[in-house]
Amino acid sequence: MVEKPAVRPGGRSARVQRAVHEAVKTLDEEVPRDKLSVPLVAERAGVTPSTIYRRWGNLKELLADVAAERLQPDAPVADTGSLEGDLMAWAGEYMEEMTSTPGQQMLADTLGSTSLEQRQRCLKAQQHQLQLILSRAEARGETPLPTVERLLDGIMAPLTYRLSYAPQSLSKANLAQWIAATLR
Amino acid sequence: MVEKPAVRPGGRSARVQRAVHEAVKTLDEEVPRDKLSVPLVAERAGVTPSTIYRRWGNLKELLADVAAERLQPDAPVADTGSLEGDLMAWAGEYMEEMTSTPGQQMLADTLGSTSLEQRQRCLKAQQHQLQLILSRAEARGETPLPTVERLLDGIMAPLTYRLSYAPQSLSKANLAQWIAATLR
DNA sequence: GCTTTAAAGCAAATATTTTGCGTTAGAGGA
DNA sequence: TCCTCTAACGCAAAATATTTGCTTTAAAGC
Numbered sequence: 001m002v003e004k005p006a007v008r009p010g011g012r013s014a015r016v017q018r019a020v021h022e023a024v025k026t027l028d029e030e031v032p033r034d035k036l037s038v039p040l041v042a043e044r045a046g047v048t049p050s051t052i053y054r055r056w057g058n059l060k061e062l063l064a065d066v067a068a069e070r071l072q073p074d075a076p077v078a079d080t081g082s083l084e085g086d087l088m089a090w091a092g093e094y095m096e097e098m099t100s101t102p103g104q105q106m107l108a109d110t111l112g113s114t115s116l117e118q119r120q121r122c123l124k125a126q127q128h129q130l131q132l133i134l135s136r137a138e139a140r141g142e143t144p145l146p147t148v149e150r151l152l153d154g155i156m157a158p159l160t161y162r163l164s165y166a167p168q169s170l171s172k173a174n175l176a177q178w179i180a181a182t183l184r
Numbered sequence: 185m186v187e188k189p190a191v192r193p194g195g196r197s198a199r200v201q202r203a204v205h206e207a208v209k210t211l212d213e214e215v216p217r218d219k220l221s222v223p224l225v226a227e228r229a230g231v232t233p234s235t236i237y238r239r240w241g242n243l244k245e246l247l248a249d250v251a252a253e254r255l256q257p258d259a260p261v262a263d264t265g266s267l268e269g270d271l272m273a274w275a276g277e278y279m280e281e282m283t284s285t286p287g288q289q290m291l292a293d294t295l296g297s298t299s300l301e302q303r304q305r306c307l308k309a310q311q312h313q314l315q316l317i318l319s320r321a322e323a324r325g326e327t328p329l330p331t332v333e334r335l336l337d338g339i340m341a342p343l344t345y346r347l348s349y350a351p352q353s354l355s356k357a358n359l360a361q362w363i364a365a366t367l368r
Numbered sequence: 369g370c371t372t373t374a375a376a377g378c379a380a381a382t383a384t385t386t387t388g389c390g391t392t393a394g395a396g397g398a
Numbered sequence: 399t400c401c402t403c404t405a406a407c408g409c410a411a412a413a414t415a416t417t418t419g420c421t422t423t424a425a426a427g428c
Contacts, residue, residue: 011375012374012375012376013374013375013376016375016376047376047377048376048377048378050376050377050378050379051375051376051377054375054376055375055376
């Protein structure tokens with residue numbers, strides 16, 4: 001049904017994937033969104049357009065794939081010493097990243113994609129990060145601890161909702177309030 | 185900067201807009217999404233493709249425009265006799281609509297659009313509906329009343345988040361719980 | 369090494385998008 | 399009511415992008 005992104009992870013396939021992803025990321029900073037095209041990406045990546053069409057289908061899905069990958073956490077979550085602090089640090093950084101122009105693009109790319117798969121990757125990553133934060137809180141002996149689900153509904157959901165519908169209305173104060181209310 | 189959708193509301197312009205919107209809506213039920221194209225819509229609507237390109241820019245923006253329009257409430261909100269009941273009825277209907285395949289498409293179309301404008305239209309509509317429900321509750325003497333903002337953060341945000349990231353995990357029970365927690 | 373094959377390249381065939389210019393319909397004034 | 403003005407549309411040619419059939423390449427597995 002759905003092809004895995006890297007059937008032959010070690011070789012040419014992987015090289016092409018890296019080159020194409022890299023090309024998308026650099027071009028996205030150089031050209032306005034409506035000028036970004038498959039042939040342009042292909043040229044920068046040093047591959048033929050048909051390779052991209054055969055592998056990703058169309059520009060939209062390629063962009064969703066790249067965005068989903070970029071949303072995978074690369075840096076470990078900071079340890080501030082408290083659950084509330086960790087949440088504020090992590091979600092605050094996420095908020096900052098996603099209110100920027102490229103961040104807004106990434107959000108639109110993932111949410112606009114036809115395939116649920118990419119969004120599920122992002123959700124998994126968020127769940128994983130939150131679980132990590134919760135485990136640390138548990139090790140510290142903080143209690144009572146909320147569930148990951150509760151953190152998603154209480155913090156990430158309103159954050160994401162506003163990132164999409166009213167990004168200019170977002171502030172750290174908002175975030176702090178959601179976190180406090182969710183931990184109460 | 186951003187052209188108003190109907191500069192000459194009474195005439196040919198409006199007719200073309202209606203025909204194009206109508207064409208998108210019917211075609212969206214007939215052909216798979218990746219077969220939907222501007223030329224196809226143009227033919228069905230009885231206009232030339234260049235008209236659509238000049239007016240909407242590209243397919244993505246056209247779809248976002250149509251989706252935003254469809255998300256404008258047409259039916260008045262049911263009056264169930266209580267704030268909680270009204271919220272459950274209204275949000276429940278929304279949830280049902282948006283978990284369907286065309287609903288998921290509409291959501292992706294609006295959230296994937298480059299222009300914030302369309303999403304703001306949807307937000308305005310939701311705020312308006314919620315305000316209506318709150319006003320009725322106030323007339324009934326229900327108290328204390330939450331703010332519209334609180335309803336958005338507590339109910340619509342988690343609903344929307346799950347509609348995008350994990351639609352299969354949604355249930356009426358979830359919704360009821362968010363509503364109850366938000367009114368508490 | 370050899371064989372096998374998934375994925376890439378190439379190029380021709382289609383399809384879509386853009387653009388310049390002529391035409392039309394409706395808004396606003398006389 | 400008629401006239402004028404112009405935004406929006408139609409048309410068709412040019413420019414781009416997408417699809418497709420076939421060939422070639424490189425990496426996996428023996």
